[in-house]
Amino acid sequence: MDFLNLAKDRYSCRMLDPRPVEQEKIDRIIEAALCAPTAVNKQPFRVFVLQSPEALAKAGEAFPFDFVRKAPALIVIGAKEDEAWVRKFDSRNFADVDATIVATHVMLAIHDLGLVSTWIGNFDPTVMKAAFPVMEGLDLIALFPVAYPAQDAAPGAKHTVSRECGELICRL
Numbered sequence: 574m575d576f577l578n579l580a581k582d583r584y585s586c587r588m589l590d591p592r593p594v595e596q597e598k599i600d601r602i603i604e605a606a607l608c609a610p611t612a613v614n615k616q617p618f619r620v621f622v623l624q625s626p627e628a629l630a631k632a633g634e635a636f637p638f639d640f641v642r643k644a645p646a647l648i649v650i651g652a653k654e655d656e657a658w659v660r661k662f663d664s665r666n667f668a669d670v671d672a673t674i675v676a677t678h679v680m681l682a683i684h685d686l687g688l689v690s691t692w693i694g695n696f697d698p699t700v701m702k703a704a705f706p707v708m709e710g711l712d713l714i715a716l717f718p719v720a721y722p723a724q725d726a727a728p729g730a731k732h733t734v735s736r737e738c739g740e741l742i743c744r745l
């Protein structure tokens with residue numbers, strides 16, 4: 574699939590099949606994360622891959638979504654501010670920007686592999702960090718369930734809602 578078709582075809586899938594995902598596919602997603610560009614190549618991010626039943630159960634305490642608990646794997650992405658490039662003009666720290674690019678690679682790689690996900694921002698980072706102390710010191714920006722779609726999987730109502738192009742794109 575070419576890039577535009579891949580980007581248009583992706584949707585937030587909230588109907589997951591609990592069957593396992595092959596390790597090679599998880600490894601490909603990690604590879605996609607690792608080749609994301611970051612400001613001044615500082616790579617101020619961490620990617621956590623949760624696959625053990627214990628880790629999945631602990632992470633499940635941090636979010637309110639039952640569908641996410643069906644996934645055989647979760648990927649959590651954190652930004653590390655103290656490793657990031659800071660723009661001198663306004664002291665803007667780019668850790669969250671860098672981590673978001675990594676997360677976008679992950680999201681699209683999942684779809685490219687015939688898998689599904691939903692970018693989850695609504696989780697409690699304090700609960701997540703209490704479960705996984707290795708995440709301390711990070712700004713946890715995204716969590717992705719990684720799964721095969723359920724047979725009746727379909728995009729949600731918001732998938733097709735879009736503002737007017739003229740409101741979003743300004744040609745100068």
Ligand SMILES: Cc1cc2nc3c(=O)[nH]c(=O)nc-3n(C[C@H](O)[C@H](O)[C@H](O)COP(=O)(O)O)c2cc1C
Nearest residue numbers: 583584585586691692693694695696728729731732
């Ligand atoms: C930064 C971000 C955070 C999101 N957080 C959640 C979330 O916590 N729970 C959820 O069900 N969907 C979440 N979503 C998915 C959006 O609701 C979804 O992308 C949007 O409605 C457009 O639908 P689509 O992804 O099917 O095109 C999030 C998406 C983004 C980009």
